[in-house]
Amino acid sequence: MNITRRDLLGAMPLLAAGAALLKSPRAIAAQAEASNGPAHLSFKPVVSPNGATLPWTIKNGAKEFHLIAEPIKHEVAPGMVINAWGYNGRTPGPTIEAVEGDRVRIYVHNKLPERTSVHWHGIFLPNGMDGVAGLTQPHIEPGETYVYEFVLKQHGVFMYHPHSDEMVEIALGMMGFFVIHPRAAEAVDRHFVIMLHEWSVEPGTGTPNPNVMTDFNLFTFNSRAWPGTDPLVVRRGDRVRITLGNLSMDSHPIHIHGHRFWHVGTDGGTIPPSARIPMTTINVPPGTTQTVEWIADAPGDWAFHCHKSHHTMNAMNHALPNVLGVNQRGVEEKIRKVLPEYMAMGETGMGDMMDMGRPKNTLPMMAGNGPFGPIEMGGMFTVIKVREGIKSYEDPGWYKHPPNTVARRVPEK
Ligand SMILES: [Cu+2]
Numbered sequence: 553m554n555i556t557r558r559d560l561l562g563a564m565p566l567l568a569a570g571a572a573l574l575k576s577p578r579a580i581a582a583q584a585e586a587s588n589g590p591a592h593l594s595f596k597p598v599v600s601p602n603g604a605t606l607p608w609t610i611k612n613g614a615k616e617f618h619l620i621a622e623p624i625k626h627e628v629a630p631g632m633v634i635n636a637w638g639y640n641g642r643t644p645g646p647t648i649e650a651v652e653g654d655r656v657r658i659y660v661h662n663k664l665p666e667r668t669s670v671h672w673h674g675i676f677l678p679n680g681m682d683g684v685a686g687l688t689q690p691h692i693e694p695g696e697t698y699v700y701e702f703v704l705k706q707h708g709v710f711m712y713h714p715h716s717d718e719m720v721e722i723a724l725g726m727m728g729f730f731v732i733h734p735r736a737a738e739a740v741d742r743h744f745v746i747m748l749h750e751w752s753v754e755p756g757t758g759t760p761n762p763n764v765m766t767d768f769n770l771f772t773f774n775s776r777a778w779p780g781t782d783p784l785v786v787r788r789g790d791r792v793r794i795t796l797g798n799l800s801m802d803s804h805p806i807h808i809h810g811h812r813f814w815h816v817g818t819d820g821g822t823i824p825p826s827a828r829i830p831m832t833t834i835n836v837p838p839g840t841t842q843t844v845e846w847i848a849d850a851p852g853d854w855a856f857h858c859h860k861s862h863h864t865m866n867a868m869n870h871a872l873p874n875v876l877g878v879n880q881r882g883v884e885e886k887i888r889k890v891l892p893e894y895m896a897m898g899e900t901g902m903g904d905m906m907d908m909g910r911p912k913n914t915l916p917m918m919a920g921n922g923p924f925g926p927i928e929m930g931g932m933f934t935v936i937k938v939r940e941g942i943k944s945y946e947d948p949g950w951y952k953h954p955p956n957t958v959a960r961r962v963p964e965k
Contacts, residue, residue, distance in 0.1 A: 598709075617659070742793070786937070788941070793843060814846060853922075867930075
């Protein structure tokens with residue numbers, strides 16, 4: 553086996569992280585309880601692309617947060633706004649961040665038209681704080697406020713979501729990340745958290761249909777579809793971590809270009825260094841978070857997307873007949889006598905269907921232009937922009953390729 557510099561770079565901090573595994577969560581919790589106060593430890597916040605972080609204050613020995621469950625208007629991408637449900641005006645809800653050992657106190661205000669609850673997915677806590685309405689607490693009725701309070705006994709990336717009419721409330725966008733940082737600082741430069749989701753919004757309408765079980769037509773990163781997804785900007789040489797969360801009905805195999813990453817964690821905890829494997833596609837099953845990490849060592853604009861090809865389409869109608877290779881000329885004329893604007897399409901593929909006429913409030917199937925033309929993608933797609941020596945993580949624009957490094961047309965022989 554050839555071990556490259558890249559392998560060594562990948563393995564070293566992972567070994568350091570392994571030592572942290574030896575600390576018992578109970579010992580840490582006991583220490584925090586004994587200190588009778590929160591851990592005032594600093595941490596490097598995660599980045600929630602297209603999202604936000606939930607502010608907190610310290611009161612009576614706890615970090616206090618307020619989550620407001622409410623109906624919202626949400627822009628999926630320019631040109632499409634949906635009637636979603638979320639927290640604090642957004643979907644996914646703002647990312648909650650705290651440190652292992654902290655005591656957290658989270659107020660949940662219900663401004664929805666129906667009852668709800670919040671479950672803290674993957675987090676060790678007293679049973680009565682688990683948020684399963686009917687089982688561990690009463691439902692939070694519209695207009696009511698409940699408070700959850702517990703000490704964080706572990707670290708990793710977890711989620712929050714309703715455990716009351718889950719099918720409807722999650723389908724409409726109610727979900728968020730709960731990041732618990734370890735007490736010791738970590739050698740990570742950029743940590744992005746991205747919630748995967750899928751929706752069914754009939755073309756021309758604006759309310760997601762929660763009754764759909766399998767045939768979704770809108771696929772999102774943090775509730776945004778390409779070209780509405782923020783790029784992930786990193787400096788060359790950065791140690792980058794991405795956590796993907798999934799509360800949708802399908803698994804999503806998320807693929808990176810130009811690099812490979814290591815699978816370093818799940819919502820069950822950190823993966824021991826000896827068990828980590830390199831991969832270019834991480835499958836994210838429903839009800840999990842999956843964390844990958846790597847050194848961004850290759851400058852460029854690298855695609856990052858779901859590898860189920862229908863999940864990188866917007867407003868896709870999956871019931872279309874297959875007309876690939878079918879000459880429709882005669883048919884088109886006949887149909888135009890009834891429907892003057894009818895256009896036969898799909899005979900040679902669908903790449904040119906970027907932006908034809910479509911109902912209001914509906915995204916084109918594929919959209920977004922790149923430096924070389926249309927990028928025939930939608931849905932779960934974004935670009936990882938790796939740049940040399942940048943001073944800020946603002947969008948640096950498109951990558952400028954060194955001479956003679958771009959595929960080119962050559963004369964026909
Ligand atoms: Cu997918």
